[in-house]
Amino acid sequence: MERGRRSRVRPWMAWVLVVAVAGVGFGLYWFQPWKLWQxxxxxxxxxxAVDVTEAPAAAPSGAAPSPSAPAGPVTVASGALISHEHATSGTVKLxxxxDGSHVVRLENLDTSNGPDLRVLLADAPVKEGQAGWHVFDDGDHVSLGKLKGNKGNQNYAVPEDVNLARYSSxxxxCDRFDVSFGAAELVQG
Structure with missing residues (x-):
């Protein structure tokens, strides 16, 4: 009789084990906790940008600079990143x-890594604390692509058809959890 009881318990335990392993596997895929340490x-x-290590050719004395020389990059707006869900610091520049195109530049970025991080240009106001965590996908926003790295200096091209006057931050x-790791208000000038 003992033998019959064991055979009924084993299939039940096997299913519990399969469900538990699948749940852990899904949780690891969804949350990707190892990225917090990477x-x-x-x-x-x-x-x-002009490389200052390369000296431009000297113009003859009294000669005016060439009017056809393109102007270098110009910062149109900028702001400091504030922390939301994760500690985040650095500067954002538009x-x-x-050539007339625009990029969003992240300088000295330092934030946590995470699953499915993106750079959003948004019309939402930047709010301190938890009040600012979930607002950036509520209104008008444009994804400029996946975050290339959680540290350093990086550029994100702004599509030509984007009306920059509509966006302020x-x-x-984190697209997976609909939460801001950090944000910056873009201030003209």
């Missing part, structure tokens, strides 16, 4: 390049 540093130069956004 840093990815990106060091991109600003497109079109930069107009010499940038967020490091």
């Amino acid at each position: 840093d990815e540093t990106v060091q991109e130069a600003l497109p079109g 930069v107009r390049l010499a 940038v967020s490091i956004w």
